[in-house]
Amino acid sequence: MEEYGNYISVALLPLLAILQPHRWKNFSTSYSMPSCIVLRSKIILMAAEEKNNTQIAKAIGTSYSTVSIWRNRFYNSIDLIAQTEEYDGPDCEKKLSDVIKSVLSDKQRPGKEPVFTPEQIMLINELACKNPKDFGYELSCWNLASLAKEAGRQGIVESVSVASVQRFLKFAGIAPWKNRYWLNSPEKHDDPESFKKIETICGIYLQAAELAECGTEVYSTDEMTGIQALERKYPDKPVRPGSPALHEFEYIRHGTISLITFLRVADGSIQSPYLNSTRNEEDFCNAVRQLIAEGADKNYIIICDGLNTHKSEGLVKLVAQECSITADLGIKGKEGILGSMKSRESFLMDESHRIRFVYTPKHSSWVNQIEIWFGIINRKLLKKGSYKSVAEMAQSILNFIKQYNLTAKAFNWKYAG
Structure with missing residues (x-):
């Protein structure tokens, strides 16, 4: 084992002989993996060929410190990779690939503190679902600028950009400026039939x-x-x-x-x-x-x-004629089968007729x-x-x-x- 500064350079030939070098080669030539993982796989493979950090950095076009970091990361993860390789379960191949990916991936970074709290974002989304006229805007639907302005006026936030409001709404799947037609049909619920x-x-x-x-x-x-x-x-x-x-x-x-x-x-x-x-x-x-x-x-x-022309007097008479029905049909608007549209409908829907209508x-x-x-x-x-x-x-x-x-x-x- 050699040391370059604070980083450890490892002779990896015996290790990769144990840890399936073909898998690392697959990673280093992959077209579907992230480019950073492909590059780091190449670092490990070239280190296994006993090349030093300077030679590796020059060969793949990266910095000396990058090579040292990932050689060191690999060295610290050798035990984990070896233990995973010994696993002989049904998904062993996938598990080993996942471990190698995690070793070669960036560590989670804390990132910048969020400007808006989840509660503020929720309140802005809730505001977008309300009628803008209730807040004094003569608008049929919200736009981003009006939403941002009203969020500040309501004290939800001190100020918020249009781009931030757009991002909140997009993540929540809310688009107040979009609509589609809808028909309230109470008879479907009032009529059990x-x-x-x-x-x-x-x-x-x-x-x-x-x-x-x-x-x-x-x-x-x-x-x-x-x-x-x-x-x-x-x-x-x-x-x-x-x-x-x-x-x-x-x-x-x-x-x-x-x-x-x-x-x-x-x-x-x-x-x-x-x-x-x-x-x-x-x-x-x-x-x-x-x-x-x-x-x-x-x-x-x-x-x-159920149009009225589909339940007409003429249609009742036609069906009666074609079905050889000789019974008295009554008088339209007064009595008998022809008496009302409902009675005509019942006649035309009669399943015993050769010709029947379904509405x-x-x-x-x-x-x-x-x-x-x-x-x-x-x-x-x-x-x-x-x-x-x-x-x-x-x-x-x-x-x-x-x-x-x-x-x-x-x-x-x-x-x-």
């Missing part, structure tokens, strides 16, 4: 393929209203390398159209699209009549929302699979389309549906209620 309805619809979705084999078709339907036939005032400019397509901002309106269509849940195809300028009771009845005309010998389960709860359009498809056609066709007439747009929609059905697949519905 709400979740049961969702479970029923999800159950039908999951059994749609089996029901289809047994002759019962499951469809999801709704209206896509007010589809505008917009013609861009000037042609779009195509996409180029380094530049997206340029979509003309100004447009010319050519009218609107409504689409009522049916998604066959078993295979995801779109059936019986019905396009018209209006969307009323008669239109929905015509769309349903068009659908069921294609399978007079089948049963139908049609899922839709989604209020504010639960996400349960209706047709809404997913409306998003698809909007993104892929309507959002960037340019049409010179309503007729041109209607034909484009029909062409899209025909093309979509060639590769349609059932939605992978996993929610079960």
